[in-house]
Amino acid sequence: xxxxxxxxxxxxxxxxxxxxxxxxxxxxxxxxxxxxxxxxxxxxxxxxxxxxxxxxxxxxxxxxxxxxxxxxxxxxxxxxxxxxxxxxxxxxxxxxxxxxxxxxxxxxxxxxxxxxxxxxxxxxxxxxxxxxxxxxxxxxxxxxxxxxxxxxxxxxxxxxxxxxxxxxxxxxxxxxxxxxxxxxxxxxxxxxxxxxxxxxxxxxxxxxxxxxxxxxxxxxxxxxxxxxxxxxxxxxxxxxxxxxxxxxxxxxxxxxxxxxxxxxxxxxxxxxxxxxxxxxxxxxxxxxxxxxxxxxxxxxxxxxxxxxxxxxxxxxxxxxxxxxxxxxxxxxxxxxxxxxxxxxxxxxxxxxxx
Numbered sequence: 001x002x003x004x005x006x007x008x009x010x011x012x013x014x015x016x017x018x019x020x021x022x023x024x025x026x027x028x029x030x031x032x033x034x035x036x037x038x039x040x041x042x043x044x045x046x047x048x049x050x051x052x053x054x055x056x057x058x059x060x061x062x063x064x065x066x067x068x069x070x071x072x073x074x075x076x077x078x079x080x081x082x083x084x085x086x087x088x089x090x091x092x093x094x095x096x097x098x099x100x101x102x103x104x105x106x107x108x109x110x111x112x113x114x115x116x117x118x119x120x121x122x123x124x125x126x127x128x129x130x131x132x133x134x135x136x137x138x139x140x141x142x143x144x145x146x147x148x149x150x151x152x153x154x155x156x157x158x159x160x161x162x163x164x165x166x167x168x169x170x171x172x173x174x175x176x177x178x179x180x181x182x183x184x185x186x187x188x189x190x191x192x193x194x195x196x197x198x199x200x201x202x203x204x205x206x207x208x209x210x211x212x213x214x215x216x217x218x219x220x221x222x223x224x225x226x227x228x229x230x231x232x233x234x235x236x237x238x239x240x241x242x243x244x245x246x247x248x249x250x251x252x253x254x255x256x257x258x259x260x261x262x263x264x265x266x267x268x269x270x271x272x273x274x275x276x277x278x279x280x281x282x283x284x285x286x287x288x289x290x291x292x293x294x295x296x297x298x299x300x301x302x303x304x305x306x307x308x309x310x311x312x313x314x315x316x317x318x319x320x321x322x323x324x325x326x327x328x329x330x331x332x333x334x335x336x337x338x339x340x341x342x343x344x345x346x347x348x349x350x351x352x353x354x
Contacts, residue, residue: 001027002352003048003085003118004345006126006338009102009164010034010219010298013341014047016080019349023136023342039105040087044116048080084120084351085112086344088129090165092184096123102164120351124182126340127167131159131180133343134294134334135171141336142294143304146313148330150291154178158289160280161297161334162221166214170287185283186214193278193318200271203228213279217272219250219299226253226268235264250299258305269306276307277315284329285319296334307333 004026006013012034015026032043087109091101096109113121124132134157154173159180161167166186171178190211192198204211204224215221226249230236240262243252257265276295284293293316300307317326336342 001080001082002345002348003082004341004348005040005085005087006129006340006344007040007087007089007100007103007105007107008034008126009090009100012037012040012043013338014043015341015345016082017345017349019345020353021349023346026341026345029338029341034103040107041112041115044112048082048116050080082116082118084122084348085116085118086122086124086129086348086351087112088124088126088340088344090126090167093123093125093128093182096121098123120354122347122351124344124347125167125169125184127159127161127169128180128182129343129347130161130167130296130334130340131157131169131171131178131343132346133336133339133341134159134296135178136342136346137334137336137339141334141339143308143333143335144330145295145308145333146316146327146329146331148292149328150330155290156287157291158280158283158287158293160276160283160293160295162217162219162276162300163298164219166212166217166221166279167297168283170283170289172287173291186217187212189213190216190275191282193274193315196271197275199232200225200228203231213275217276217279219248222253222268222272222299223249225271226264229264229267229271233264233267237262237264240265254303258303269303270311273303273306273309273311274315277312278318280312280331281316281319281326284316284326285322290329292330292332294332294334296339298337300333301335301337304333304335 002017002019004015012032015029017026037043089098091098098107109121109123157171159169168183168185170181190213192201204215253265256262257269280293317323319326
């Protein structure tokens with residue numbers, strides 16, 4: 001049995017797989033609110049502790065010596081034997097060790113292996129894990145934004161994913177298979193493309209010393225763009241302000257924008273989609289990822305109607321003299337929000353085999 005995990009700033013997803021050579025469905029999965037736990041170890045203790053089903057029939061043991069009646073056994077279930085584990089972590093991983101970016105956690109793969117008696121534990125950057133996962137996705141788990149005309153010989157692939165933060169990764173072809181490279185590209189400097197985005201940068205800089213792409217391309221980033229539009233356009237309806245104050249700001253803004261219920265929310269999503277496309281195009285240019293750009297993370301599937309209305313691809317291809325080249329690059333939206341978990345499981349399966 002192998003254990004896979006996708007550790008994000010909002011949710012931690014864990015799963016057990018009986019994975020040998022090819023992708024299989026998990027035997028058991030469970031999600032945990034990350035910020036309600038002090039560490040990954042605390043979550044693993046809860047997930048891996050054997051549970052006795054409340055409605056399980058009693059096990060009848062053989063009669064004991066000198067007794068004519070059978071006895072009732074209360075033997076606890078056997079613990080699951082884990083042969084390998086891999087966790088995708090939202091933060092930099094160096095020598096199997098990580099301090100998570102959006103959580104106050106420290107993860108040590110070797111220490112986890114020792115504590116939970118697992119022969120091999122590997123930590124990966126979460127986007128590196130997702131990159132392994134996109135190679136195993138089925139056609140129905142992708143939405144094509146741009147079919148493009150990729151070259152017949154294999155070139156690099158890019159992955160960009162917005163959620164609690166912004167992650168980026170590049171996959172290069174080594175002659176036999178694609179190899180993902182970890183990256184912290186989401187923390188590079190935000191580069192505005194027009195006067196409106198320049199004013200957005202000024203607005204966000206009034207709150208942060210450094211404005212990265214993650215500050216505007218993430219759940220909190222949607223809220224940051226909304227606050228900029230609110231403060232400049234003065235067009236926030238009271239009912240939406242109350243919903244944002246009481247709930248999840250990004251979710252409330254997205255819902256209002258997709259339904260066309262508030263101009264301020266629509267303007268926010270227009271700006272978000274354009275900047276998202278522009279940074280995806282930047283990543284494609286930097287690595288010449290002519291075989292495709294995959295747009296993952298938790299936000300993209302939820303904003304599918306907005307990302308398919310043209311704003312994203314206009315931002316993607318708006319690269320001056322390179323517009324024609326950009327239009328040849330395939331662009332896909334990843335619909336499966338467990339892609340990182342699939343990639344972690346594939347890595348754990350290879351660890352178990354070796």
